[in-house]
Amino acid sequence: FMKRTQRIITITKLLSDNPNKIFPLTYFSTLLGSAKSSISEDLKIISSSFSESNLGFIKTSYGSGGGVKYIPHIDKKEALDKLQKTCELLKDNSRILGNGFVYTSDIMFDPRIIDSSAHIFASLFNEHDADLVVTLETKGIPVALLTARLLSLPLVVIRRESKISEGSTLSINYFSGTNQQAQKMSLSKRAVTAGTKAIVIDDFMRAGGSIRGIHEILEEFNVKVVATGVVIASTSPEKKKVNDFIPLTYLKNVDADNKITEIEPNLKCLESL
């Protein structure tokens, strides 16, 4: 009894720590000194417990290259609950800056808060069979990194300036912000491979200039964007510079005079969970 329980605890821990990583069954049988048949039985028990307790999925595939992996999944109810909590934090009127901006850095950089957004992106995009996650520095890096971690993918960060430590880079100019300021973004030629598929993640979208820039620079590298997610999308302007993107929340209004921020979860994106 104890031996099985200890095996189950060890396997559950290692699978949970390494989402979407495939472990060959021989890995566990060697590590735990048990027959593959015992490991298979353990995995059945773990798998059914994960399903019953809404902890995500344990998927086993057989044959060469086969093995077991844990696929993270957040259900609709929990996702809504987490997004509502994030919106409550964002509504705090002390966040409204004099210029009408809302201070979000502490939330975007706090792994204890932003990991739930990453879980939603990972749940929505798990079946897209992407090769990499891409973001533009800086505030989108944490949520993009945590999404990449859950999908077991590398993260590629597009820089604003081309850095000496990036080797040769390709740069584009784009227009962003309310004032349509000209800006630059720059990607190392070593960072991506032609023909791969990318998930684009960012913290915030207003008109979509930055996201459009990311799509354009990836196109230059012949990288296909299979999904785009942003944590917060402003509802204005209504017309965005990109078509397909999934916002987790909508920022509807910031009333700097009366100190009221209207922001709410995007219920539509939760439907498919």
Next chain:
Amino acid sequence: FMKRTQRIITITKLLSDNPNKIFPLTYFSTLLGSAKSSISEDLKIISSSFSESNLGFIKTSYGSGGGVKYIPHIDKKEALDKLQKTCELLKDNSRILGNGFVYTSDIMFDPRIIDSSAHIFASLFNEHDADLVVTLETKGIPVALLTARLLSLPLVVIRRESKISEGSTLSINYFSGTNQQAQKMSLSKRAVTAGTKAIVIDDFMRAGGSIRGIHEILEEFNVKVVATGVVIASTSPEKKKVNDFIPLTYLKNVDADNKITEIEPNLKCLESL
């Protein structure tokens, strides 16, 4: 039997997913519909399995504010193994750029690689009772974020330019790089609280100008640095601008002509694991 096993799987998963987060025992007893005494027994089994299999520690505290948490810990042997693998990746001679720099961005941004460095930092600094993790944008953000995640702390990112969305900021000038270039770093006044304790994490240190700048800007905010960790420290120059810091690896030489990079794990930092 199945009921206990399912409880154990659920608790193991939730603890693993939320390192250093305290769960009151009532949380699990409510979630799983079991008596607190059963949950206590489950935790004893989980705790001894974690210890026996080197999965980290399960710590239970009683009384008000009490509960159970999972403390990540990587042992010396595994830490050395992971650092050696990272060094092997870095030694790849195609990483040497024309200017003598080594391309590290793909490694620093890959959660599947850099999470092991974060585990080592978290294991080394878990007892420092810090309130926040601090880094300077950009390449140190992933390892700093993953360390913050393991320690259940917020991350604060010092920016190079003061951004309009950061509110009022404090900036300092510092000198960094081989050419002692004057540079600026900038921290939002909202980002930190006076009297708190910070762990500073960065990807790379040569002379230590940036790290010294981080220490100085934190001092301006009356934030105390309790530990500093860098993934790679160059052995030259021998004299650094900061005294107390822990490098996970030492970059000893980059021979651009013969395409040889000498880099090795810092064995001394592993001794206390």
